[in-house]
Amino acid sequence: MPELADPLAPVREELLARARAEAQRLLAQTDADAEATLAAAQSEADAIRDAARAEGESNAAAVLAVERSRARRQARAVVLAAQRKAYDELRSRVVQALPALRDDPAYRPWRDRLAAHARTVLGADAVLSEPPEGGVLGEANGRRARYTLALLADHVIDTMGADVEGLWSS
Incomplete structure (x- = not known):
């Protein structure tokens, strides 16, 4: 099909x-x-x-x-x-060298001029003395003047300013 x-x-x-x-x-x-x-x-x-x-x-x-x-x-x-160390070393050497200045023949005339300056600052009736570290101490009418070798050395170092910086800038 x-x-x-x-x-x-x-x-x-x-x-x-x-x-x-x-x-x-x-x-x-x-x-x-x-x-x-x-x-x-x-x-x-x-x-x-x-x-x-x-x-x-x-x-x-x-x-x-x-x-x-x-x-x-x-x-x-x-x-x-390092700069502080150099500065401290300089100051230490200066302080160590100060006693030798008292043996220098120029020390006595310099000290006398310093005493005259102290009298000018404090007056003619100032009582002056020399401290063991050298220089001049003065006192008058309750006022004092200290011109020790160490203080003067510190002052010189401080006023050197940029000259002291030459220690670490070279």
Whole structure:
């Protein structure tokens, strides 16, 4: 017997073709959406990485600035300590050399001029004496004048100013 043709076969084939086409379209759309999502995620990851790199560089620059400042302060402290040591050494050597000045023949005339100066400052009735470290002490009417070799040496060193700085700037 001859086979009868299925009258719904063309409809079924058309429906299957449409379903396949729709599935292909949905798969293509899903692939496109997945690619767009991946591209957006990659772009966001790149932006986050770039922002993190910039923040890291900024933080590193800030840390570097703090470290440089600390190093400058530390170096300055070392320099100041060395300068102070040189100044103290100069003063110590000057103080050690002072007693020898009393043996110098020029000391007595210099001390006499210093005594005359003390009398000018304090008055003619000033009581003058020579301290053990050399120089002149004077007192009159409750006022005192001290012109010791050590005080005069300190004064000379202090007034040398920039000349003393030459000890550590050469």
